[in-house]
Structure formats: structure tokens, C-alpha cells
Amino acid sequence: xxxxxxxxxxxxxxxxxxxxxxxxWRAVTACFLAASTFWLLNALNKTYxxxxxxxxxxxxxxxxxxxxxxxxxxxxxxxxxxxWKLLRKHLLLDVKPAEVRLRRLPATRFIMGQSLRPALQTxxxxxxFNYVLADTLWIEFDRLVTRRLPLTxxxxxxxxxLPYAAIFTPESxxxxxxxxxxxxLASPYxxxxxxxxxxxxEGAMIVPIGGPELVRAQxxxxxxxxxxxxxxxxxxxxxxxxxxxxxxxxxxxxxxxxQVQVQCFPEDSARLDRSQVQVLLSYGQFHAPDSSLQPVLxxxxxxxRGVRILTPSVRVSRR
Numbered sequence: 001x002x003x004x005x006x007x008x009x010x011x012x013x014x015x016x017x018x019x020x021x022x023x024x025w026r027a028v029t030a031c032f033l034a035a036s037t038f039w040l041l042n043a044l045n046k047t048y049x050x051x052x053x054x055x056x057x058x059x060x061x062x063x064x065x066x067x068x069x070x071x072x073x074x075x076x077x078x079x080x081x082x083x084w085k086l087l088r089k090h091l092l093l094d095v096k097p098a099e100v101r102l103r104r105l106p107a108t109r110f111i112m113g114q115s116l117r118p119a120l121q122t123x124x125x126x127x128x129f130n131y132v133l134a135d136t137l138w139i140e141f142d143r144l145v146t147r148r149l150p151l152t153x154x155x156x157x158x159x160x161x162l163p164y165a166a167i168f169t170p171e172s173x174x175x176x177x178x179x180x181x182x183x184x185l186a187s188p189y190x191x192x193x194x195x196x197x198x199x200x201x202e203g204a205m206i207v208p209i210g211g212p213e214l215v216r217a218q219x220x221x222x223x224x225x226x227x228x229x230x231x232x233x234x235x236x237x238x239x240x241x242x243x244x245x246x247x248x249x250x251x252x253x254x255x256x257x258x259q260v261q262v263q264c265f266p267e268d269s270a271r272l273d274r275s276q277v278q279v280l281l282s283y284g285q286f287h288a289p290d291s292s293l294q295p296v297l298x299x300x301x302x303x304x305r306g307v308r309i310l311t312p313s314v315r316v317s318r319r
Contacts, residue, residue, distance in 0.1 A: 049080040051133065054120060057097035060141070065105045066178055066214065068140040075116065076133040081126060098123040106141040113137065142178035147185065149173060151222065154190035162229075163265075163305065166191075169223040177215030185215075191222065231263040231305055236277055240295055240314060244283035253281075254315040258295045263306035276301040281314060291316050 053074040075098075098119040102108060113132035121129045151168040173189065175182050191207055204225040209217045237257040245251060258279045264272050278299040285293055292313040300307045 049078065049130070051076060051078055053077075054124070055095060055097040057099045058102065059099055060102040060105060064144055065141045066144045068142050068178055068214065069138075071139060072137050075113070075137065077120060078130040078133060079124065080128040080130060096123045096125065102139070102141075106143060109138065109140060111137040111139060142180055144176065145179045145182050146174055146176045147182045149175060149185060150188040151191050152188035154192045164226045165229045167225040167227065170219070173209060173222070174218040175211065175215050177212070181212050181215055185212075191224065193224070229265060232266055232269060234262045234264065234269065234272065234274070236260045236262060236274055238277055238279045240279040240281045241298070242283070243280050246283075249318060251316050251318055254317070255311065258314065259310040261308045261310060262301065262304050264304055268303040272303050273301050277307065279309065281316065
């Protein structure tokens with residue numbers, strides 16, 4: 001029964017809207033639009049107290065200081081005003097931001113919300129400012145400095161030097177940004193090659209500079225010409241390791257040590273692990289009539305650019 005009664009009530013409500021011409025619906029639509037317009041105009045003429053976000057404009061010496069963190073662009077406030085004014089502020093139509101002036105930089109780390117009251121009252125035209133909803137606005141500034149740095153090629157991923165030198169155009173670049181970041185940049189400043197082709201010594205390439213956030217480089221790209229680098233030679237005397245020799249027997253070697261030459265770059269010489277150079281004498285090759293074996297390299301240093309054995313053979317004899 002309740003369902004039947006509800007269906008009859010719905011049919012009674014919608015029955016006037018059926019069986020009419022198009023002109024009837026036009027009149028109904030016009031009535032609804034007119035009523036909505038009058039209701040909206042009446043609502044916008046009333047006074048409301050509400051919460052809005054108001055834009056902020058920061059004023060400071062941009063030639064000496066730079067914000068390390070993004071500055072707040074707006075602040076939440078409680079205001080009273082007519083609906084028209086509130087709608088204009090909400091749509092940001094002809095809104096004058098509140099100017100906040102900063103003087104004690106970079107020592108100032110926060111701004112109290114109540115200290116913004118004069119700037120907000122001055123900027124708000126047609127609105128009554130009541131109070132600020134935010135207690136504190138956090139800011140962080142640093143001194144703006146410029147530092148010129150020479151350029152160098154960045155080493156390989158394992159820390160070893162690249163097999164070529166570079167001529168940069170320009171030779172040095174000025175970096176401008178926060179003092180803490182700029183002063184922490186390495187000198188010379190490393191330039192990373194996108195790819196280090198072995199046959200690039202005769203040509204040149206354009207390489208992006210990159211850099212930390214908030215730091216602006218004088219140029220975005222530099223011209224790099226690669227050239228082969230000279231190597232230094234480190235002479236070593238290595239005692240060979242006997243591999244596969246019969247146990248319980250003693251052998252004498254002539255000469256007792258093998259002369260080896262290791263080539264590396266000058267900056268890698270201090271970190272070159274000479275103990276990693278290992279020479280092997282294999283008993284499986286012990287078939288020469290003069291009882292001599294050819295020494296073979298079994299291990300070389302990771303920073304070595306070339307290793308060569310100068311001793312052609314070692315004479316092995318039983319004691």
C-alpha cells in the first residue's frame with residue numbers, strides 16, 4: 001500500500017509536465033532562470049563572515065638574498081563582507097596582494113601571523129578583516145653569492161681517471177645562488193660526459209653543465225674537446241706464483257723475480273695497489289728443453305691502464 005500511494009503522488013506531481021507544446025517548456029525554463037537569478041542576486045547582496053585565502057606579495061632585497069624554500073603565496077584569514085566582494089576575492093578578480101616586507105635577512109626564519117594584520121587591512125578593499133587563521137609562516141633565506149670555478153672532467157663511476165684530457169670553452173663558469181650551496185661546489189667543477197667515446201680526441205662535443213637546484217650557471221652548455229692523456233710507467237719486481245707444481249719438492253727460479261711495467265695516470269699513481277699485480281708460472285707448460293717457463297699475468301690493478309711483463313722467461317730447476 002505505501003508503494004502504491006507513493007506512485008500516485010509521483011504521477012500527480014509530474015502529470016502537468018506532459019502533453020504540452022515546446023513553447024510551454026520555454027516559459028517554464030525562463031521562469032526557473034529568472035527565479036535563480038533573483039535568488040543569486042539577493043544572496044550576493046547579503047553580508048557574510050567566512051574563511052578565505054588571501055594572496056601575499058613578498059618584498060626583500062633580491063640582489064643580496066634568495067629564498068631557499070618556496071615562499072608562501074597565500075594565507076588563510078577570516079573576513080566579513082558582502083557576497084559580491086567575497087566572490088571577487090574568491091575568483092581573484094582585481095585583488096591587491098598583501099605586501100610583506102622582510103628586512104632582517106637571512107636571520108629571519110618565521111613571520112608571526114598577527115604581524116601581517118596591517119598589510120592585510122591595507123590590501124583588503126571592501127572587506128572587513130577579522131583575524132589570521134595561521135599562527136606562523138616559515139621562511140628560509142640565504143645570501144646570494146657568485147663564484148667562478150674552473151672546469152674538469154668528472155671521473156668514471158669507479159673513481160678512476162678518464163683516458164683523455166679536455167679543453168673547455170669557456171674554461172671557467174660563474175655560478176650564482178645560495179651561499180651555502182655555491183660555496184660547497186667542488187673546485188674544479190666536474191663536468192659529466194653523456195658518453196665517453198674512445199675516438200673523440202679529434203672532435204668536440206657540447207655538454208650540459210647541470211648543477212644543484214637554485215644555482216644558476218653563467219652558461220647552460222660548454223664546448224668540450226677531448227685529447228689523449230699521457231701515462232706514467234711504474235716498474236715493479238714481482239715474485240711469481242707456482243701453479244700445479246708437485247708438492248713436497250723445492251724449486252729454484254732464475255731470475256727469482258719477474259720485471260713488470262704498470263702504466264697509469266698521474267693522479268691514480270698514489271692509489272695504485274701494487275700488491276694486485278700477480279704473475280703465474282704453470283707447471284703444465286714445463287716442457288721446454290731448457291726448463292724455462294713463460295710468466296703470465298694472473299691479476300692486475302683496477303686503476304692500471306696497461307701492464308706488461310718484461311721478463312720473457314724464468315728458468316726453473318729442482319733443488
